[in-house]
Amino acid sequence: xxxxxxxxxxxxxxxxxxxxxxxxxxxxxxxxxxxxxxxxxxxxxxxxxxxxxxxxxxxxxxxxxxxxxxxxxxxxxxxxxxxxxxxxxxxxxxxxxxxxxxxxxxxxxxxxxxxxxxxxxxxxxxxxxxxxxxxxxxxxxxxxxxxxxxxxxxxxxxxxxxxxxxxxxxxxxxxxxxxxxxxxxxxxxxxxxxxxxxxxxxxxxxxxxxxxxxxxxxxxxxxxxxxxxxxxxxxxxxxxxxxxxxxxxxxxxxxxxxxxxxxxxxxxxxxxxxxxxxxxxxxxxxxxxxxxxxxxxxxxxxxxxxxxxxxxxxxxxxxxxxxxxxxxxxxxxxxxxxxxxxx
Amino acid sequence: xxxxxxxxxxxxxxxxxxxxxxxxxxxxxxxxxxxxxxxxxxxxxxxxxxxxxxxxxxxxxxxxxxxxxxxxxxxxxxxxxxxxxxxxxxxxxxxxxxxxxxxxxxxxxxxxxxxxxxxxxxxxxxxxxxxxxxxxxxxxxxxxxxxxxxxxxxxxxxxxxxxxxxxxxxxxxxxxxxxxxxxxxxxxxxxxxxxxxxxxxxxxxxxxxxxxxxxxxxxxxxxxxxxxxxxxxxxxxxxxxxxxxxxxxxxxxxxxxxxxxxxxxxxxxxxxxxxxxxxxxxxxxxxxxxxxxxxxxxxxxxxxxxxxxxxxxxxxxxxxxxxxxxxxxxxxxxxxxxxxxxxxxxxxxxxxxxx
Numbered sequence: 001x002x003x004x005x006x007x008x009x010x011x012x013x014x015x016x017x018x019x020x021x022x023x024x025x026x027x028x029x030x031x032x033x034x035x036x037x038x039x040x041x042x043x044x045x046x047x048x049x050x051x052x053x054x055x056x057x058x059x060x061x062x063x064x065x066x067x068x069x070x071x072x073x074x075x076x077x078x079x080x081x082x083x084x085x086x087x088x089x090x091x092x093x094x095x096x097x098x099x100x101x102x103x104x105x106x107x108x109x110x111x112x113x114x115x116x117x118x119x120x121x122x123x124x125x126x127x128x129x130x131x132x133x134x135x136x137x138x139x140x141x142x143x144x145x146x147x148x149x150x151x152x153x154x155x156x157x158x159x160x161x162x163x164x165x166x167x168x169x170x171x172x173x174x175x176x177x178x179x180x181x182x183x184x185x186x187x188x189x190x191x192x193x194x195x196x197x198x199x200x201x202x203x204x205x206x207x208x209x210x211x212x213x214x215x216x217x218x219x220x221x222x223x224x225x226x227x228x229x230x231x232x233x234x235x236x237x238x239x240x241x242x243x244x245x246x247x248x249x250x251x252x253x254x255x256x257x258x259x260x261x262x263x264x265x266x267x268x269x270x271x272x273x274x275x276x277x278x279x280x281x282x283x284x285x286x287x288x289x290x291x292x293x294x295x296x297x298x299x300x301x302x303x304x305x306x307x308x309x310x311x312x313x314x315x316x317x318x319x320x321x322x323x324x325x326x327x328x329x330x331x332x333x334x335x336x337x338x339x340x341x342x343x
Numbered sequence: 344x345x346x347x348x349x350x351x352x353x354x355x356x357x358x359x360x361x362x363x364x365x366x367x368x369x370x371x372x373x374x375x376x377x378x379x380x381x382x383x384x385x386x387x388x389x390x391x392x393x394x395x396x397x398x399x400x401x402x403x404x405x406x407x408x409x410x411x412x413x414x415x416x417x418x419x420x421x422x423x424x425x426x427x428x429x430x431x432x433x434x435x436x437x438x439x440x441x442x443x444x445x446x447x448x449x450x451x452x453x454x455x456x457x458x459x460x461x462x463x464x465x466x467x468x469x470x471x472x473x474x475x476x477x478x479x480x481x482x483x484x485x486x487x488x489x490x491x492x493x494x495x496x497x498x499x500x501x502x503x504x505x506x507x508x509x510x511x512x513x514x515x516x517x518x519x520x521x522x523x524x525x526x527x528x529x530x531x532x533x534x535x536x537x538x539x540x541x542x543x544x545x546x547x548x549x550x551x552x553x554x555x556x557x558x559x560x561x562x563x564x565x566x567x568x569x570x571x572x573x574x575x576x577x578x579x580x581x582x583x584x585x586x587x588x589x590x591x592x593x594x595x596x597x598x599x600x601x602x603x604x605x606x607x608x609x610x611x612x613x614x615x616x617x618x619x620x621x622x623x624x625x626x627x628x629x630x631x632x633x634x635x636x637x638x639x640x641x642x643x644x645x646x647x648x649x650x651x652x653x654x655x656x657x658x659x660x661x662x663x664x665x666x667x668x669x670x671x672x673x674x675x676x677x678x679x680x681x682x683x684x685x686x687x688x689x690x691x692x693x694x695x696x697x698x
Contacts, residue, residue, distance in 0.1 A: 009474055009475030010475065011475045011476065011676060012475075012675060012676050013475075013476075013671070013672070013674060013675055013676070014473075014474040014475065014476050014524065014669075014671040014672075014674035014675075015474075015671045015672055015674075016474075016671075049390065049400060051386040051387050051389070051390030051391070051400075051401070052390035052391070052398040052400065053352040053390060053391045053393060053398050054398065058400075066475065066676070067475070068400075068475045094364070094367045094368065094371065095367060097367075097370075097371040098366075098367040098370040098371050101370050101371055101373075102370060236644075
């Protein structure tokens with residue numbers, strides 16, 4: 001029988017009690033200096049504190065939760081205790097599992113989001129879009145000169161008639177704002193900023209951008225993007241355990257940019273199709289991209305969700321087929337559209 | 344005695360390893376692991392902190408935190424979310440009662456965070472063991488929450504000038520109800536000497552406000568409806584960088600000087616069984632700690648937060664000293680009941696202030 005010297009702590013005082021520890025086949029006997037048996041710890045009930053600094057063996061026993069044993073040189077005793085199995089495959093399995101879950105989630109998210117979007121009633125989507133449109137129109141006046149409105153309607157119908165009825169935009173509005181852009185809102189409202197009309201040199205360019213936004217509407221991208229960004233923020237928060245949302249914002253922005261690039265190229269492809277069928281040259285869209293690329297923009301490319309303008313222009317040009325095109329609007333209609341905003 | 348009372352021995356490699364394993368397990372378990380992960384980090388950090396040569400021991404269990412979280416979700420978070428949803432629906436329908444309900448929800452949120460923080464600290468204390476004895480915390484979470492609420496209200500009424508007074512008062516409440524075994528800590532710190540430094544903090548916000556106004560003159564406020572998403576995010580990033588930059592330039596040092604003085608004041612007036620403490624913390628060190636922790640947490644997407652915790656603990660141990668070793672023969676276990684589950688309120692609401 002081995003006998004070791006140790007310190008016993010009873011959990012009632014902070015003092016150490018020097019004890020003798022008798023190592024038996026089935027457990028440890030803790031004996032005080034007056035040879036009085038203090039406690040008997042069965043081996044199977046003993047756990048070792050593996051987190052503490054220092055070489056001393058620190059033990060506790062499930063039968064006496066408050067008591068502790070400290071044995072200065074009892075390292076060989078550790079071999080007698082219930083062993084924690086080492087599992088070398090655990091690391092590899094864990095990393096593979098994590099990669100799988102991450103991959104499935106981030107690949108699957110766009111599909112999940114679009115499946116969820118199809119379950120949203122169109123009325124709810126329209127109501128959401130109307131609320132957003134109202135906010136924009138509150139801040140920026142809508143342009144409604146009659147001649148311009150008529151030209152806009154002509155252009156809108158030329159393009160929209162190509163699409164099946166439920167995929168058509170519900171409304172196209174021009175608002176006074178210098179930004180060279182147009183946006184599609186959930187529920188099918190398209191907002192064209194006046195800056196776009198001023199910068200465009202031909203009606204074909206405006207038709208190209210409009211077809212691109214119509215493609216977003218037809219594919220319900222605004223709603224899907226909304227659902228996706230909520231899901232994305234929730235997932236990043238979940239995975240990083242960062243509830244302060246710093247990580248969620250950074251990671252979410254990076255991934256949202258990636259997903260929205262996929263949306264953009266898909267909308268470009270559909271826009272080219274719409275333009276072909278409407279008999280309008282996709283060259284307008286391509287030259288508009290070239291124009292944006294020349295301007296360079298105030299935004300660094302890596303932050304923008306519309307990068308790679310050059311690549312997009314080339315894709316549009318490559319998809320253009322040889323067929324006869326007519327101008328999107330005649331000269332007077334085009335002038336009226338450019339002048340849709342008073343002043 | 345040449346030996347320092349408090350020493351932290353944690354190793355960076357071990358904590359990074361723990362953090363990465365926890366991150367992988369969080370992903371695989373859709374974040375359910377976090378309660379056990381947090382417990383493992385605490386067990387490591389506690390076990391590598393020694394007081395007069397003896398390590399601390401963390402005896403909390405992941406299951407306790409998990410059950411506490413489930414209870415808080417069921418009893419507090421769900422009713423709270425229902426209340427907020429109802430209030431929002433009423434607001435949409437322009438029902439004036441909605442605003443009242445909303446205010447009530449906000450008010451109860453502050454209150455609940457106060458309650459949760461105090462209970463979380465109680466849990467942490469009762470799971471901290473040294474030489475076989477548990478630490479503990481008495482006092483009432485409701486009183487504490489009222490103090491926090493009073494702090495917030497007074498801050499508004501006095502334009503911030505009540506902050507040192509209330510902070511010290513709240514700190515006193517915490518420390519006077521903290522014990523090790525059955526021996527209580529006592530704290531009689533006052534805030535009078537902190538006001539000179541606090542005034543510097545207060546006035547340092549004036550240039551911050553001025554610089555934000557300057558930014559407003561230079562550029563439009565970011566408007567998500569009237570900008571491309573890319574431009575909006577770029578503008579938002581600019582606003583945040585500008586704001587944090589201004590705060591860093593004008594406020595960081597006064598704030599750090601104030602906070603360092605605050606902790607020195609608290610420690611100097613705290614006693615345990617008649618033995619005094621001191622906290623040798625300087626402003627510059629606090630800035631380094633804080634900025635380093637923020638960078639580590641943000642750049643690792645929160646995964647390396649335990650490293651930040653370790654840095655905080657290490658700094659605290661290096662700065663804190665105790666006049667003499669307590670008389671061990673006078674220290675006995677406390678007889679107060681120990682909470683059986685972890686505190687889930689804070690985790691459910693926001694996760695603020697968790698170690």
